[in-house]
Amino acid sequence: DIQMTQSPSTVSASVGDRVTITCRASQSISSWVAWYQQKPGKAPKLLIYKASSLESGVPSRFSGSGSGTEFTLTISSLQPDDFATYYCQQYNSYPGTFGQGTKLEIK
């Protein structure tokens, strides 16, 4: 299976900050990466697919980039609603696998 490693595991930031989360794949996965936001007690919500495509209805402050083995999710200006846990997922091959998550906390 392809391993997805996210960093950092936790990040503390303030409203208005720019935040970047990194995801590294154990082998090249082209651009077949998705990013999700999950709040406590809720299902994950798709933010980004194919590394940089913004899902419909997701605010434009979210962006994704990368290809091959290194990918980033950037939130350009944090809003109060953005404090949550974020997961990357590779879908280059079966089984699709997720990163361990990055918890975004209020500083």
Place this chain on the structure above:
Amino acid sequence: QVQLQQWGAGLLKPSETLSLTCAVYGGSFSSYYWSWIRQPPGKGLEWIGEINHSGSTNYNPSLKSRVTISVDTSKNQFSLKLSSVTAADTAVYYCARGGVDTAVVTSRYFDLWGRGTLVTVSS
């Protein structure tokens, strides 16, 4: 507005079979693959398997020997059975829709999720 509604038993004893069903309301059923994903309490996400309207399935090799996913196209529903459960199978189980912006050789991302069902395995 497409919605996924899921249900099933929430408390099982070791060695029993987990059974969950997910119904799709308000959209196309036949155009997508439909997945089950689980999340142990406080932990990350694990894809279990998927099915399409014609019954074509793919399973996670780590669970394949215990998993069966089936489909009922007359009701726009798909179901998960996981046999011989243990405490390690305690998790929130989600049904989800596979995204379509993929390639023939890739697996899928998930653009629509059910609310999740907590399944606890305890003697």
